[in-house]
Amino acid sequence: MRSDEEVLVVVDLPAGGPTELTWSRPARVQPFRGLREGRAVLRVATWSLQRCSSEKAKNPGVREVVCMSVLENGIKLLAVQDLADREALEKFCAELNQGTLPSVRAWTGPRGAWRCAVSEKPARHCHKTSEFCGFLWDSSSGIELKDATLMENVFVNGNGGHAYPRPYLAHFSVGLSKLTVVNVRLKVPISGGETNGKMHLENHKTLRFTDSMQEILKVVKRRPHDPVVVRVCSSTGEKELLVLGDFGLPPDSKQLDLLKKEKFSPLIPSSVFTNISTKAPQGSHCMDNMWLSRSLKKVYTGHYQVLREGLTSPWIPDNWSWGGVASDHCPVLADFYTHVLQKDATQNGCGVPAVERDEGMFKRER
Numbered sequence: 001m002r003s004d005e006e007v008l009v010v011v012d013l014p015a016g017g018p019t020e021l022t023w024s025r026p027a028r029v030q031p032f033r034g035l036r037e038g039r040a041v042l043r044v045a046t047w048s049l050q051r052c053s054s055e056k057a058k059n060p061g062v063r064e065v066v067c068m069s070v071l072e073n074g075i076k077l078l079a080v081q082d083l084a085d086r087e088a089l090e091k092f093c094a095e096l097n098q099g100t101l102p103s104v105r106a107w108t109g110p111r112g113a114w115r116c117a118v119s120e121k122p123a124r125h126c127h128k129t130s131e132f133c134g135f136l137w138d139s140s141s142g143i144e145l146k147d148a149t150l151m152e153n154v155f156v157n158g159n160g161g162h163a164y165p166r167p168y169l170a171h172f173s174v175g176l177s178k179l180t181v182v183n184v185r186l187k188v189p190i191s192g193g194e195t196n197g198k199m200h201l202e203n204h205k206t207l208r209f210t211d212s213m214q215e216i217l218k219v220v221k222r223r224p225h226d227p228v229v230v231r232v233c234s235s236t237g238e239k240e241l242l243v244l245g246d247f248g249l250p251p252d253s254k255q256l257d258l259l260k261k262e263k264f265s266p267l268i269p270s271s272v273f274t275n276i277s278t279k280a281p282q283g284s285h286c287m288d289n290m291w292l293s294r295s296l297k298k299v300y301t302g303h304y305q306v307l308r309e310g311l312t313s314p315w316i317p318d319n320w321s322w323g324g325v326a327s328d329h330c331p332v333l334a335d336f337y338t339h340v341l342q343k344d345a346t347q348n349g350c351g352v353p354a355v356e357r358d359e360g361m362f363k364r365e366r
Contacts, residue, residue: 025068026309031109032074034141036301036335042143042174045075045333046288048185048246049326051129053084057091061313064103065326067095069310071107075333076138077172081185081246082327083132086118093136112138117170119150124165124185133168133183133245142175167216167243174338184216184245216243217258243291246329250286264291267304267334274306276330278318281308288332296336304334 034041049066056062070078080089093116099105115137122130137143148170168183243264249255250270259266267290268274273283283306292300311325318324 025072025103028072031072033110034074034076036303036337040338041301041335042076042141042179042338043074043333043335044077044079044181044242044244044290045070045073045331046079046081046183046244046246046290047327047331048081048288048329049088050082050328051084052080052082052088052327054087054091056084057088059315060101061315062326063092063095064101065311065313065316066092067101067104068107069307069331070096070136071104071109071111072310073305073307073331073333074110075331076112076141077143077181078136078331079181079183079244080134080136081123081131081183083118083134084129086120086132086134089116089118089134089136092116096136110140113140115139115145117145117148119148119166119168121150122166123150123168123183131185133185135168135170135181135183137172144173146171146173165216177338179336180241182216182241182243182245184243184247186246186248214258217262241293242296244289244332246288248287251289251291259291263294265294265297266291267300268306268332272306274330274332275328276308276311276325277328278312278324283308283330288329290332290334299337301335301337304332307331307333 032043034043047066052062057066069075083089093114095101095104096112096114099107099111116134118134119132123133124131135145135148137145148168151167151169165184165186170181170183172179172181241264243259247256251266251268252270256266268286268288270286273286274288275283275285290304307330311327311330312323313326314323316322316324316326
């Protein structure tokens with residue numbers, strides 16, 4: 001039996017859309033309490049929010065989908081990609097903390113105390129637009145951001161900008177445990193089947209994608225001296241790293257073989273789709289994933305999920321209609337045992353990758 005609680009909502013809705021709507025969220029038996037088989041877990045998620053600007057985040061439908069998906073599914077640490085500006089994530093953070101929407105205000109489960117951080121500079125430039133990455137986390141769950149760094153790469157384009165995406169590294173403490181997360185969004189190569197000049201362009205973009213992966217691996221393989229970037233290492237020197245985000249390709253793609261060679265394992269198989277639209281609600285491509293280092297895999301519970309329910313809203317435009325999705329990507333979540341995460345080990349003085357310190361990271365944290 002469905003136990004949806006319908007709420008009559010009258011708010012400032014997007015121009016041209018419905019002015020009064022009855023909206024119900026997917027039924028939940030009970031909120032997730034952060035336990036799996038009686039053991040404490042950290043629920044981590046990644047979500048590419050499809051050119052999410054502060055204006056898009058003002059849309060009550062988008063804001064409700066994002067915030068209620070976080071609350072209903074017990075997500076405690078969310079890595080976000082494809083932010084069009086630095087202010088968008090703060091609007092979701094404020095909604096979670098202040099609860100202006102009826103569904104958020106009516107939430108009876110754990111509310112949390114939310115904070116966010118966004119890269120000071122763009123993680124990627126594309127077609128004269130900038131993209132930012134960020135993190136959203138519940139500080140009441142014992143999660144604390146120790147530091148965040150937007151990594152430099154050595155390649156620049158003809159305009160002096162960065163030719164490849166820049167991973168956003170964050171070092172979190174979870175109680176007495178530590179976790180390092182690498183947040184990425186990579187360029188999607190052109191699909192096959194083209195010839196002549198177009199095929200040459202495809203090969204060029206595929207090469208750039210591979211170069212992007214090589215640059216990211218250069219970052220995660222090295223242990224810098226700079227204390228602004230902290231690695232989580234076991235006594236054997238093996239790094240506990242979580243590389244997550246929008247890879248644009250399924251994990252069995254040859255362009256991602258570099259991750260496998262470095263002993264990273266994907267959580268989402270290629271047969272599980274992570275995109276969504278109103279025309280194809282079950283998706284058609286596997287683009288988003290989490291790749292675990294060998295040591296971090298030891299604390300993975302075996303549970304992951306691609307969320308598909310509750311991602312549309314009557315307030316979100318859908319071409320010339322309404323009822324669209326908040327993003328063409330689904331949120332992907334996974335659970336990790338917290339009490340066995342390795343603590344910081346002594347760094348051994350390996351080479352230092354070029355890094356840029358987020359000088360304003362702490363003042364921009366909300």
